[in-house]
Amino acid sequence: MLTPAPRSLVKVPFLDLAAEHAPYAVELRSAMDAVVLESAFSGGPFVEQFEREFAAFSAVDHAIGVGSGTDALWAALRAVGVQPGDEVITVASTFVATVEAITRCGARPVFVDIDERTCNMNPALIEAAITPGTRAIVPVHLFGQPADMDAILAVARRHGLAVVEDACQAHGARYKDRPVGTLGDAGCFSFYPGKNLGAFGEAGAVVTNRADVAGFVRLLRNHGQRTKYDHVLDGWNARMDGLQAAVLSVKLPRLAAANERRRELASAYRRQLADLPVELPPEVPGTRSSWHLFVLRVHGRDAVLASLAERGIQAAVHYPVPVHRLPAFASLNVTVGSLPVSERYATEFLSLPLYPAMPDSHVVLVGQALRSCLADHASVASRAA
Numbered sequence: 001m002l003t004p005a006p007r008s009l010v011k012v013p014f015l016d017l018a019a020e021h022a023p024y025a026v027e028l029r030s031a032m033d034a035v036v037l038e039s040a041f042s043g044g045p046f047v048e049q050f051e052r053e054f055a056a057f058s059a060v061d062h063a064i065g066v067g068s069g070t071d072a073l074w075a076a077l078r079a080v081g082v083q084p085g086d087e088v089i090t091v092a093s094t095f096v097a098t099v100e101a102i103t104r105c106g107a108r109p110v111f112v113d114i115d116e117r118t119c120n121m122n123p124a125l126i127e128a129a130i131t132p133g134t135r136a137i138v139p140v141h142l143f144g145q146p147a148d149m150d151a152i153l154a155v156a157r158r159h160g161l162a163v164v165e166d167a168c169q170a171h172g173a174r175y176k177d178r179p180v181g182t183l184g185d186a187g188c189f190s191f192y193p194g195k196n197l198g199a200f201g202e203a204g205a206v207v208t209n210r211a212d213v214a215g216f217v218r219l220l221r222n223h224g225q226r227t228k229y230d231h232v233l234d235g236w237n238a239r240m241d242g243l244q245a246a247v248l249s250v251k252l253p254r255l256a257a258a259n260e261r262r263r264e265l266a267s268a269y270r271r272q273l274a275d276l277p278v279e280l281p282p283e284v285p286g287t288r289s290s291w292h293l294f295v296l297r298v299h300g301r302d303a304v305l306a307s308l309a310e311r312g313i314q315a316a317v318h319y320p321v322p323v324h325r326l327p328a329f330a331s332l333n334v335t336v337g338s339l340p341v342s343e344r345y346a347t348e349f350l351s352l353p354l355y356p357a358m359p360d361s362h363v364v365l366v367g368q369a370l371r372s373c374l375a376d377h378a379s380v381a382s383r384a385a
């Protein structure tokens with residue numbers, strides 16, 4: 001949800017991909033030219049090369065390029081054995097795709113609440129959600145902050161459940177110095193343009209150390225086809241484009257520095273906002289966030305969002321409605337109030353502009369604007385009292 005300010009009034013945009021790509025536009029263009037010259041448009045050598053590079057970056061045996069992060073989640077869930085009628089435990093405080101991937105497998109999403117501090121799956125609540133029908137757990141490394149994987153993996157191990165990590169916002173994030181996405185049975189990444197590693201369209205990947213899972217995903221993404229017209233699985237067209245892979249190969253070597261820049265900006269925000277009446281995003285010890293988003297929590301969020309927009313600051317909300325409250329998932333009949341932290345935080349989350357090419361001066365502008373919005377609201381509130 002972006003604020004609807006007319007573009008001409010935006011002083012600080014939420015994201016500026018053109019500024020990110022400008023310094024190496026020539027390299028990006030020649031990578032795309034190479035794909036055109038070889039007509040390697042669907043799968044092929046550019047995809048295979050990116051898969052090798054992304055596996056090396058993730059320190060994992062297999063990376064399989066697919067059409068999107070949503071495809072990655074669907075294929076990984078199928079590959080770890082999720083069947084129609086199974087239950088899959090996840091969170092409602094996420095992007096809708098996490099849940100769509102579960103229902104697309106014919107499985108039923110079962111939500112546990114998030115932890116008040118990390119804003120990620122609360123591992124203490126998982127055990128009570130497990131039934132004989134439970135097959136897998138899908139933790140989400142939301143906003144780039146790694147979930148509490150040791151605790152989640154311990155519960156999964158005790159109950160023989162698979163763990164599929166939704167790392168779609170967490171490229172390069174680390175949990176106890178290990179790359180996220182490689183801690184469970186499979187990890188899923190999105191290369192949607194706005195992600196930390198973004199393509200020029202739709203793309204995604206599954207990473208895994210399990211050869212069986214990798215083989216299954218490779219079949220699934222290509223109509224379950226083993227050799228030409230020998231379809232051994234009910235799959236889908238979930239292949240990666242050669243053009244996307246070539247762009248991603250140019251951008252991957254820049255990811256670590258880009259994440260470092262995000263970290264710097266996040267620290268600058270922290271200093272700017274330290275004395276304001278807001279909850280700043282946590283830096284959980286033993287983890288390294290990818291800082292996909294800088295999400296704070298504030299009372300009266302919608303009013304703050306609107307006054308930031310009036311001041312030319314394009315903030316956003318991830319996500320205004322937890323998945324169990326969306327009309328699309330009404331049939332799951334999740335009781336209102338049963339996920340109290342997810343429901344409350346959805347009214348408080350506010351994402352500030354953050355992207356690697358963002359100038360330092362914009363952090364200052366956002367800080368000043370937020371300060372003056374909150375002062376206005378405080379004086380309105382005290383007049384009303």
Ligand SMILES: *Cc1c(COP(=O)(O)O)cnc(C)c1O
Nearest residue numbers: 068069070095097098168190192
């Ligand atoms: C972006 C995202 C997805 C889906 O990725 P697409 O590439 O857009 O299909 C899934 N989960 C989370 C948490 C995401 O942020």
